[in-house]
Amino acid sequence: MEALWLSTKLAASVMVILLAIGMPVAYWLAYSSWRGKFLVESVVALPLVLPPTVLGFYALVAMGPRGPLGKLWIALFGHGLAFTFGGLILASVLYSFPFAVQPLIVSFEGVDRRLLDASAVLGAGSVRTFLRVILPLSLPGVITAAVLSFAHTLGEFGVVLMVGGNLAGVTRTVSIDIYDHVQSLEYGEANRMALVLLVISFAVLSVVYAVNRRVWMPWAAK
Amino acid sequence: MDAVGGEVSAAMLLAQIRKERRDAQARSFVLDVSIEVSPGITILFGASGAGKSTLLDCIAGLVRPDDGQITVGTDVLFDSARGIDLPASKRRVAYVFQTLALFPHLNSEENVAYGLTALRGKEKQDRVEAILKAFRVEKLRKQKPGEISGGERQRIALARSLVAEPRVLLLDEPLTGLDAELKSAIVDDLRAWNAAKGIPVLYVTHSREEVDALGERVIALDNGCVASAGAPMDVLNAPRRKKLAQAAGFENLLPAAVLDLREADGVMRVRLQESTCEIEVPLGYATAGSRVRVAIRAGDILLATERPHGLSARNVIEGRILSLEQRGTKVIARVDCGIAFVVHITPGAVRALDLATGRKVWLVVKTNSCHLVD
Numbered sequence: 001m002e003a004l005w006l007s008t009k010l011a012a013s014v015m016v017i018l019l020a021i022g023m024p025v026a027y028w029l030a031y032s033s034w035r036g037k038f039l040v041e042s043v044v045a046l047p048l049v050l051p052p053t054v055l056g057f058y059a060l061v062a063m064g065p066r067g068p069l070g071k072l073w074i075a076l077f078g079h080g081l082a083f084t085f086g087g088l089i090l091a092s093v094l095y096s097f098p099f100a101v102q103p104l105i106v107s108f109e110g111v112d113r114r115l116l117d118a119s120a121v122l123g124a125g126s127v128r129t130f131l132r133v134i135l136p137l138s139l140p141g142v143i144t145a146a147v148l149s150f151a152h153t154l155g156e157f158g159v160v161l162m163v164g165g166n167l168a169g170v171t172r173t174v175s176i177d178i179y180d181h182v183q184s185l186e187y188g189e190a191n192r193m194a195l196v197l198l199v200i201s202f203a204v205l206s207v208v209y210a211v212n213r214r215v216w217m218p219w220a221a222k
Numbered sequence: 223m224d225a226v227g228g229e230v231s232a233a234m235l236l237a238q239i240r241k242e243r244r245d246a247q248a249r250s251f252v253l254d255v256s257i258e259v260s261p262g263i264t265i266l267f268g269a270s271g272a273g274k275s276t277l278l279d280c281i282a283g284l285v286r287p288d289d290g291q292i293t294v295g296t297d298v299l300f301d302s303a304r305g306i307d308l309p310a311s312k313r314r315v316a317y318v319f320q321t322l323a324l325f326p327h328l329n330s331e332e333n334v335a336y337g338l339t340a341l342r343g344k345e346k347q348d349r350v351e352a353i354l355k356a357f358r359v360e361k362l363r364k365q366k367p368g369e370i371s372g373g374e375r376q377r378i379a380l381a382r383s384l385v386a387e388p389r390v391l392l393l394d395e396p397l398t399g400l401d402a403e404l405k406s407a408i409v410d411d412l413r414a415w416n417a418a419k420g421i422p423v424l425y426v427t428h429s430r431e432e433v434d435a436l437g438e439r440v441i442a443l444d445n446g447c448v449a450s451a452g453a454p455m456d457v458l459n460a461p462r463r464k465k466l467a468q469a470a471g472f473e474n475l476l477p478a479a480v481l482d483l484r485e486a487d488g489v490m491r492v493r494l495q496e497s498t499c500e501i502e503v504p505l506g507y508a509t510a511g512s513r514v515r516v517a518i519r520a521g522d523i524l525l526a527t528e529r530p531h532g533l534s535a536r537n538v539i540e541g542r543i544l545s546l547e548q549r550g551t552k553v554i555a556r557v558d559c560g561i562a563f564v565v566h567i568t569p570g571a572v573r574a575l576d577l578a579t580g581r582k583v584w585l586v587v588k589t590n591s592c593h594l595v596d
Contacts, residue, residue, distance in 0.1 A: 117284050118323035120310040122337035123386065132336070136327045 003177035026104030056162025107141025233295025268443035283310035316388035472517035497560025
């Protein structure tokens with residue numbers, strides 16, 4: 001159960017961080033008219049196509065005692081970043097980034113531009129427009145982003161293994177735990193944990209589809 | 223934004239704007255106007271694509287002009303020479319869009335209160351209450367835009383734009399789709415409200431009917447330029463007079479009688495005199511039955527030897543060639559369609575189509591190639 005708790009803690013932290021970083025990034029990607037935007041879009045989508053081991057490898061190198069991030073971390077906190085829970089969070093944030101940002105972009109872009117114009121001529125600056133108009137009208141996208149980043153982090157394996165290794169209570173998440181059990185031929189144990197992940201994943205996806213399918217917004221009905 | 227009321231100065235809106243835009247086909251459109259809007263309602267009249275909405279967007283601060291100045295009284299909203307460009311949120315220019323753009327997730331009261339950021343509590347509540355009453359929608363305060371009728375939405379949109387006491391009000395065809403009675407009721411309420419405030423109101427429409435109903439002053443916009451400005455009667459007659467001088471270069475100057483106006487399409491049908499020939503021309507300032515002259519350049523007319531199909535051009539007129547006369551590199555064809563048309567074609571076309579005197583032909587004329595002349 002320790003592994004499950006660890007996974008949940010990891011997924012929840014990553015979800016919160018991703019929403020906080022993802023919103024400004026998605027806002028910029030949705031509304032900027034900069035020509036080089038496609039480059040940023042490619043970088044954001046990169047984790048979708050990269051094998052987790054590639055991402056994990058570079059994350060590990062960067063976090064190592066000789067990597068730039070690792071050096072910085074040691075200077076700040078006195079210990080390394082690799083094979084710690086903090087390192088795990090950082091790598092997972094990178095890996096799940098597109099899962100949070102893409103739904104946000106789509107829903108921000110879906111907001112009628114004239115509503116933003118209306119907000120501006122009524123005296124609202126961009127922050128107020130975002131909080132009072134864009135965000136409430138993008139609620140389904142925000143929920144999707146939150147749920148997907150949570151679920152994607154929960155089930156992650158390759159990146160966790162590369163960056164976190166397999167330290168009980170520190171970096172041994174559910175998926176690592178399952179792998180561990182299978183390696184030791186404890187199929188019963190493995191099945192128990194796998195079933196938990198299966199049920200959670202199904203529940204999470206059901207929420208996403210329900211949110212997107214149901215006429216969530218009562219004002220949409222005429 | 224300083225939304226707290228007090229003295230509202232009735233200042234004139236001056237806008238001198240140049241803005242080039244490109245459409246999806248990369249065709250360039252240039253808006254180049256200089257207008258004065260004094261307190262009270264001024265109609266901005268013109269066909270769709272004349273640049274009305276672009277002009278409003280520039281005044282509101284949603285589109286940045288390439289060049290020019292926009293001032294209200296002594297306040298400068300935009301000045302390209304001095305590098306001043308107030309953001310839309312700081313201009314205190316109210317704008318009611320054609321789509322109204324009410325916030326769908328907020329109820330009427332919340333929509334109206336949206337711009338009142340400087341007020342709190344009871345004061346804010348009172349202000350919202352007062353304007354909802356002024357526009358007769360106080361019963362709808364808890365309803366969302368999706369739950370009320372079109373006319374009610376238009377009233378809420380007006381109330382929302384006016385509650386923060388703007389310096390200028392821009393209305394982009396806000397009352398389209400309403401019947402005349404409802405329209406005039408809303409306009410009366412707007413007038414009553416503005417009687418006390420006296421701010422410049424720029425009201426965009428392409429409907430002649432609304433010009434008659436509202437007009438104190440009219441600015442007619444044509445293809446990005448001010449065609450004329452002044453009292454409705456002067457403006458409505460001016461373009462035709464003005465174009466008479468230009469008509470010198472038109473080889474076909476045909477007297478006609480107006481049959482009917484199709485305002486929604488921006489066209490009217492006329493019958494060419496002494497013939498049964500009916501053509502469609504751009505909507506002008508005329509009424510059914512009145513006499514006009516239609517000017518068409520000889521080079522703007524296409525000639526076909528079979529009845530053409532599937533054309534965007536609205537006017538296809540049957541006739542017979544009276545004469546062909548070569549002059550330099552062009553051939554002047556006279557065609558009898560009940561009334562004689564002059565058509566310019568190339569010698570190559572004459573050979574290719576095997577044109578000869580007495581041959582039956584069809585003339586094709588685009589609506590926009592027909593110019594009205596007084």
